[in-house]
Amino acid sequence: MTTPAHSTRTVNLEGAARAAIAGGAPLALLIALGMPGYAAFAMFAGFTAIFGATEPYRQRAVTTGVAGAMQALCMFAGVGVSLAGSQLWMQAVGLVLVLVFAVCTLSTLRTIPAQPIFPTFAFVVSALVPVKSADLPLVATIIVCSVVWAWLVAMSGSVLRLVLHPRAPHRFRPLAAPKHRTLAILRTPALWETVALNVVGALVAGGIAETIPWLGHPYWAVVAVVSTLPALRQRHTVLRAFQRFIGTIGGTVIAVGILLLEPSAWWIVLIAVIGQFFAEIFVARHYAVTLLFLTPLALAVSWLSLPEAPELLALDRIAQTTLGALVSVALLFVGRGIERRRGRALGATSAIRTV
Known part of the structure; x- marks a missing residue:
């Protein structure tokens, strides 16, 4: 009997559905309980389900567990x-420590996504959410329970495959081969060059952003840098910075249009679920299109925790992303100059191309 070819129509649907459920369910529960101010913690915990999406489930259990612990520690x-x-x-x-920890962890896991965008985002926003000492037990419970939920959602596919895969194998996206992992990566110059690139870029972008009095949200410049810079052994390209700039502008226009309508908290939940789903659909295809969905998600959920005028959010988001992209491109040219002088590629800018 001929085995049906894998259906391209279902590629990414598994991971997209899991990512949307992992973040959407805790967010909906917080809204139902009247606690929208803690929405950001649920969102960052939900990103746990993104890591290791194509790995075999035994390895994915470790990847997602470590990634979830990383997200929780950063929060x-x-x-x-x-x-x-x-x-x-x-x-x-704190930012420097988080970057060192995140780059080392993600590089050792060899996971996708490889850039430290989610742990960095989790730290910088959590540092700004007004939390009182009396709230700490509740916040800790929300973080831990949301991470555990995301881990369970990420692993739920193993049950579905066990039951349904023998009957319709073409309905499931194929899993990747197990990755070889070793702590020896922590002793390589390439890793620490990647760490240094992220630390320098983040501090420069954040420092410049802090000196501009008419702009807020300097952490967006930091997030723009770490999401654009290459991971270990990836090549830094101007294209990725340009895609982030274009995608962020488009996503910001969409987000502001939504927020100007003063949506209820339940509409924000729907926006977050849809945004996460389609961001996962497009992330492997086109980075700019991904940001058309990811930016409204981030802005809308952040708006629940830290309400602000949508117009000011738009101005800050576009300006700080532009700043981060410029810093990233500047580091590209500095890195290429160092490569030419010493005759070999930096660990963060080898022959692999990032788009």
């Missing part, structure tokens, strides 16, 4: 900074 670090007054030097020190 706890941010909450700690918030409780201590969220001073700028605390944010900077």
Whole structure:
């Protein structure tokens, strides 16, 4: 009997559905309980389900578990900074520690996504959410339960495959081969060049953003840099920075149009679910299109935790993303100059192309 070819129509649908459910269910529960101010914690915990999406389930259990612990630790670090007054030097020190930890963890896991965008985003926003000491048990419960939920959702496909795969194997996207992992990567110069690139880029972008008095949300410049810079052994290209710039502008226009309508919290939940679903659909195809969905998701959920005028959000988002992209491109040219002088590629800018 001939085995049906894998259906291209279902590629990414599994991962997209899991990502949407992982973040959407805790967010909906918080809204139902009248606690929209904690929405950001549920969103960042939900990103746990994104990691290791194509891996065999035994390896995925480890990848998603470690990634979930990473997300939780970064949120706890941010909450700690918030409780201590969220001073700028605390944010900077915390950011450096988070970047070192995240780049080392993700590089060791060899996971996708490889850039430290989600742990960095989790830290910088958590450091700004106003949290009181009395709220700490509740916040910790939300974070831990949301991460555990995301892990369970990520692993739910193993049950579906066990039951349904023998009957209709072509309905499931094929899994990748197991990845070889070793802690020896932590001793390589390439890894620490990648760490240095992210730390320098984040501090430069964040420092410049802080000096511009008419702009807020300097952490968006930081997020723009770390999401654009290459992961270990990836090549830094101007194309990715340009795609982020174009996608962010389009996504911001969509988000502002939605927020100007003053949507209820339940509409925000729907926006988050739809945004996460389609971001996962397009992430492997086109980065700019991905941001058309991811940007409204991030802005809308952040707006629940930190309500602001949509027009100001749009101005800050576009300006800070532009700043981050420019810093990223500047680091590209500096890195290429170093490569030419020493005759070999930086660990962060080898022959693999990032788009």
